[in-house]
Amino acid sequence: MLELKGLEKKYGRNYTAVKKMDLTIREGEFFSILGPSGCGKTTLLRMIGGFETPSQGQIIYDGKRIDPLPANQRQFNMVFQRYALFPHLSVWENLAFGLKMKKVPEIDLRTRVNEALLMVKMESFAHRGIATLSGGQQQRIALARALVNRPRVLLLDEPLSALDLKLRQQMQVELLSIQRRLKHTFIFVTHDQEEALTLSDRIAVMNGGNVEQVGTPQEIYEYPKTPFVAQFIGQVNTIEGEVKEARPDTILVSGAARRVLMVKPSRDGQRPLPVALPGTPVKILVRPEKLKVLKSAPGPEQNAIEGTLREVLYQGAVTQLFVMPRDGSAPLIVSQPNTAVTARRSFNLGDKVFVAWLPEDCLLMGREAALPVAENSVSIAPPLLTVVGPPPESSGAALA
Amino acid sequence: MESMEKIRPRSPLIAKLMTAIAFLMLYVPLFALVIYSFLGPSAGPGSPQAWTLEWYRRILVNGEVLDAFNMSIYVGIWSTLVSTLLGTAAALAIERFRFPGRQLFDMITHVPLIMPEIVLGLALLIWFVVLRITLGPFSMILAHTTFSVSYVIITVKSRLQGFDDSLEEAAHDLGASPWQTFWKVTLPLIWPGVLSGALMAFTLSFDDFLITFFTAGVGSDTLPLKIYSMIKFGVSPEINALSTLMLGATLILVVFFFRPSKGAPTHA
Structure with missing residues (x-):
């Protein structure tokens, strides 16, 4: 050692x-x-x-x-x-x-x-x-x-x-x-x-x-x-906003154009929610491969930003799509695997689209540094990973 | 790749002519000297001079000339050894370490190259007298070292400039002590520079007249001094022969001097 x-x-x-x-x-x-x-x-x-x-x-x-x-x-x-x-x-x-x-x-x-x-x-x-x-x-x-x-x-x-x-x-x-x-x-x-x-x-x-x-x-x-780590390793989209409300299992962030985005702890409990008081300036970080481009608005359980499709870059294994949000903030990069139906075929440049992601798939950070994490906040994360995670009995124990 | 040599523009006639004249000016006197050294004495007015090795024979049995030759070699070898050791060490210090006065030191090493020889010779003479050093072989070795060391520093330094420092770190990393690193890695790589510096030092020592003249004692003539004293009694064919021998020796050294520049590269 x-x-x-x-x-x-x-x-x-x-x-x-x-x-x-x-x-x-x-x-x-x-x-x-x-x-x-x-x-x-x-x-x-x-x-x-x-x-x-x-x-x-x-x-x-x-x-x-x-x-x-x-x-x-x-x-x-x-x-x-x-x-x-x-x-x-x-x-x-x-x-x-x-x-x-x-x-x-x-x-x-x-x-x-x-x-x-x-x-x-x-x-x-x-x-x-x-x-x-x-x-x-x-x-x-x-x-x-x-x-x-x-x-x-x-x-x-x-x-x-x-x-x-x-x-x-x-x-x-x-x-x-x-x-x-x-x-x-x-x-x-x-x-x-x-x-x-x-x-x-x-x-x-x-x-x-x-x-x-x-x-x-x-x-x-x-x-x-x-x-820094989020931005240095891999690509990441950054959406700036302000904490609107902090609930035990969700933090609501208001961005520009009055849209409200949700941040939840990751499903495996590895990433708890940070402590953030309402009014704190924050950044939401989300990886391009966690984003999806949809033609119509998703359900309320997902975050969504409306925008215009600006660029489609075919890169072999994946296709990268650049979506310009309606409020004029920085373009969002979406990375989609090239399965049988490629992104190029399903979208045209200039289309009105929605970029959607799950609240569990994004990170909340301060503008310059990480937000503090409460000592006991790990237990707040509900172990939802029922497929490979612990059985319901033990999840109850973890909550206790 | 060598067949792909760059095509150069044809040089104008005037340039060729200038080159030819320059070479003539340089080498015709030398040729004359060499030819005269082989010409025998005239049998009488009008009769042709015969080719002979007589002058060479006389030189080789002339005890004084041989003594002078031995003295030249003796002084040359010792001043070469001392200046190579000092010069290599100094070049390493200048290139490798950062110490106060480094730049000044670097500049000072160039001074003997541009200083008038007569000034250096006179200064050394006065200095030796002040220090009560008896003029003779020892003082000549010191004097020759003073100017040769600059040449060694310059050649070794140029070799060190392309040196990849991580080679020494690698040796150190593989368990070599600083001393082993020097012998196994640094020296083999700068060796061509050290060798050409040493050859240059020897050539300079062997040919030097002015500084030697000031610092030689009684009865410690080197070859150049001997030739000078012989000339006082008129230019004899023996001097031509002796000069030709010196010319030959210097040429051989020069050939060696230009050869070892093809060493191992100092970086992979």
Whole structure:
């Protein structure tokens, strides 16, 4: 287990790259640090690796403080962003470098290097020079060079960012299968939210030197805790308004043009309703795939905004529809899967349509930050998920 | 890819002519020197001069000339070693670390390149006298190091400028100590720069006259000094032969100097 306690990195007097960070990374976990460029994610990784000295705080691995140790005395290895393969050595010599430093006996060294080459499917390249390899091949060798040392923790600094899409997806799958097999702890830094969602057991979303949220990919995507997380991961529609009324199970929000929208806790109870007094300026956040475009107004149990269909973008797996609300607020993006009946066929540009969604499928946040959540508010969420959820008896118990 | 060489415009005749004249001006005197070194003494007025190796034979059995040659080599090797070590270390310091006075230090390294040699020579002479350093091989080595070190710094620095710092971090990450990192990663990658710096330092030391003239003691003549003192008694064919040998040695060094620039790239 790797623990970061109050870890901070300052450059000069004014710039703090990483602010007082507390984070626990479990053994054998694929842990991603996700954030936009300049959020401090690489600095954090470099502190864990021993390439930056923390200004404050501790790094604890297996109960021992490791932050005073230099990089060459930590049992961690790093895959660098631009691979950092030694250009004057062959593939084999690159892989053997770490083992030679640790004075691993020759016979052992040979088997381990061969194993590592096999693992990244590069066994026929052992005696090639680095300069003769393609980007994807260099990437594999960089990974093998780190893994051959059997690191307790493998640090990956945006290792896939230099590859093209196809190769990147292929490497993602391989990376994941290697991690599942070896059960090493992987700490993976990326700015690519899709990559983080695909690969990770857990993700820490960073912004401006702070961790905004730590959670599983599903938690991060479905239940973002801050407006930043909601907006950074995936697409999200934002509708501004003001709290009109707060009921125990529903918050009513009045937007422009006197329309009233409902927000309810998520059905599985993972996202309770926040505490919001009437009159509080708020934002409703809702994912494009939770929205539907309808020709006529839906029933009163759904939220609906009337508007004009402005654009239909066919994107292969999905079609994105842009609807301009009647009150002139920002267009809503709707993402519909392309099933047998495609969206293009059923709608024409300029149609009057309704964008509808369930009150359980949207999030309520303050204009700048998350709204507070009451301690006991979780129990307010009625466990409605009768299909896979607990039976009615236990739901009664949960309410009690 | 090499067959795709860019087609260049044909150069005008005047440019070709200028080039030819420039090369003539440079190399005709050298050719004359080389040819004269092989010409034997005239048997009498009107009779042709014969080709001979006599002057070379005389040079090679001339004890004073050989002593001077040994002195040149001795001073050259030591000043090269010292200036290569110091220059490489200085280049690493300038490129890698941020310390107060770094820019000033960087500028100072260029001074010996532009300073009039006679000023440097005189300054060194006065300095050695003040320090009571006996003029001789030791003072010459110090003097030669003073100017050669700048050349080493410049060549090593240019090699370091394209250096990917993460290579050293990677070595460190794989368990190498700072010292091991230097020997296994940094040095092999900057080696072409170090080598060409060293060759340049040796060539400069071997050819230098002015500074050597000021800092050489009694009986520690290097080859250039020896040639100068021989000229005082008139230009003899022996001097031509000796100069030709020096020219040859320098040419060989220059060929080596331009060759090792094809090293491993400093980044993948």
